[in-house]
Amino acid sequence: MLFRNRFLFLLALAALLAFLSLSLQFLHLIPVNPVREDGLNPKSRKRIMPDLLTEPPAIDPVYEAQVYCNVPSIAERSMEGHAPHYFKLVSVQVLIRHGDRYPLYAIPKTKRPDIDCMLVPSRKPSHPQLEAFIKHMSKGSAAQMDGSLSSLPHFPSHSLCEMGELTQTGVVQHLRNGQLLREIYINKHRLLPSDWTAKQLYLETTGKSRTLQSALALLYTFLPDFDWKKINMRHQWSTIFCSGSCDCPMRNHYLEEEQRRQYSLRVKNSNLEKIYVDMAKIVGIPTRQLRASNPIDSLLCYFCHNVSFPCTKAGCIGMEHFKVIKRHQLEDERERQEKKLYFLYALLATHPLLNQTVNRLQRIAEGKKEEVFVLYSAHDVTLSPVLSALGITEARFPRFAARLVFELWQDGKRPKEHFIRILYNGADVTFQTSFCRDHYKRSSKPMCPLEKLVNFVKRDMFLIFNSTSYYDACHRRAL
Numbered sequence: 001m002l003f004r005n006r007f008l009f010l011l012a013l014a015a016l017l018a019f020l021s022l023s024l025q026f027l028h029l030i031p032v033n034p035v036r037e038d039g040l041n042p043k044s045r046k047r048i049m050p051d052l053l054t055e056p057p058a059i060d061p062v063y064e065a066q067v068y069c070n071v072p073s074i075a076e077r078s079m080e081g082h083a084p085h086y087f088k089l090v091s092v093q094v095l096i097r098h099g100d101r102y103p104l105y106a107i108p109k110t111k112r113p114d115i116d117c118m119l120v121p122s123r124k125p126s127h128p129q130l131e132a133f134i135k136h137m138s139k140g141s142a143a144q145m146d147g148s149l150s151s152l153p154h155f156p157s158h159s160l161c162e163m164g165e166l167t168q169t170g171v172v173q174h175l176r177n178g179q180l181l182r183e184i185y186i187n188k189h190r191l192l193p194s195d196w197t198a199k200q201l202y203l204e205t206t207g208k209s210r211t212l213q214s215a216l217a218l219l220y221t222f223l224p225d226f227d228w229k230k231i232n233m234r235h236q237w238s239t240i241f242c243s244g245s246c247d248c249p250m251r252n253h254y255l256e257e258e259q260r261r262q263y264s265l266r267v268k269n270s271n272l273e274k275i276y277v278d279m280a281k282i283v284g285i286p287t288r289q290l291r292a293s294n295p296i297d298s299l300l301c302y303f304c305h306n307v308s309f310p311c312t313k314a315g316c317i318g319m320e321h322f323k324v325i326k327r328h329q330l331e332d333e334r335e336r337q338e339k340k341l342y343f344l345y346a347l348l349a350t351h352p353l354l355n356q357t358v359n360r361l362q363r364i365a366e367g368k369k370e371e372v373f374v375l376y377s378a379h380d381v382t383l384s385p386v387l388s389a390l391g392i393t394e395a396r397f398p399r400f401a402a403r404l405v406f407e408l409w410q411d412g413k414r415p416k417e418h419f420i421r422i423l424y425n426g427a428d429v430t431f432q433t434s435f436c437r438d439h440y441k442r443s444s445k446p447m448c449p450l451e452k453l454v455n456f457v458k459r460d461m462f463l464i465f466n467s468t469s470y471y472d473a474c475h476r477r478a479l
Helices: 002-026 061-069 130-137 147-151 168-188 209-222 249-268 270-283 287-292 295-304 319-339 341-365 380-390 437-442 450-458 460-465 470-475
Strands: 087-097 201-206 232-236 373-378 403-411 418-424
Touching: 061 295, 061 319, 087 168, 087 209, 087 341, 087 380, 130 168, 130 209, 147 232, 168 209, 201 209, 209 373, 249 270, 249 319, 249 341, 249 470, 270 287, 270 319, 295 319, 319 341, 341 373, 341 380, 341 403, 341 418, 341 450, 341 460, 341 470, 373 380, 380 403, 418 450, 450 460, 460 470
Parallel strands: 087 373, 201 232, 201 373
Antiparallel strands: 087 403, 403 418
């Protein structure tokens, strides 16, 4: 009996200590001071974005928003450029989303977020090469820019950001991306020589200043020597980079079906509707008008830049409003994976871009030395369907300055054999792809044979449509 009482006493004491420990952490009585990459502790100031420490065990809308913001802080870990020593890197193709931008939509009857889009090297976040980047971008007259690209500014320069304009954070994000890729692909693997030529690059961007400027920021820190005369930037009018293969009625059909699914999920969410009604009362407009203004786009800008959410005489939009809307976004992404309508859209939307990618990889595998480095500067609506089409279902929605990389490797022991690696934000996702998932179980090599990707793009992408070609899949009526 004495032993039992002592055991119960010790158990109760342990439970009490655990509770006290958790309580102290929750109440922030135990300080947690993350160290920045410059070795200094961050200043203590009121802000709406908590520190990003470790990933929570369950879906957390605030954590997911922090990941989406991708605010430059600590050095990023990367798996790019990893291969057995006898493999040779022969090509790299990169698809990026533009960096942090000002909102595309404004919440009616509220003050716009006070964000300065002038580039100021002394203001954080910054980069050691930001000042040199500004000076270099101010020249640029010798560059070859397709069509309307020549009239776009090479860097953001407004004291109050214009709608959709790249911010200093967005520039720094891609200066960091370029520096990281340079250390791996130029300094380590010598993908481009110091006397590189324009023929070794293929550069393409949509006609938005934020995508052009993001591409220039990445290239500035990536290239061995940024020479304007060697920059030939092609203009892509389509956000899905379908070029001359954009006529696809069934792609549009599946996109419309996907939009209906999104609407259905939204109207079923009573909690979301209550939040919209409450926010509409705060800003003094009809609920329908508020919803149409896409408030999450604007609220994410406040959140990412640590600016207090807007207030009116009727009250303030707060973190609880933000959490509910962001949580619905996450639920929508999860259901999107389950319903497969978006997947069908993605297969047809991305085939032209993936086909162009595969054709180029095949030419390089055959010995061509041109276009060994490719950069597509695009949007979330470009990257998201590519990830879906490849079968990378575990990937998060593209954050600001997200990067998707295709590496082509030559086997030094069998020079005719070529392999690919696919990386998303530095993580190796090669064997998450639908076409190489099974190969991983049978192979000892940390890569996927090039022919697996080729067969997927040229043939297997159409099997789900009971078709044998892109044209047929685009014009075959849905069952």
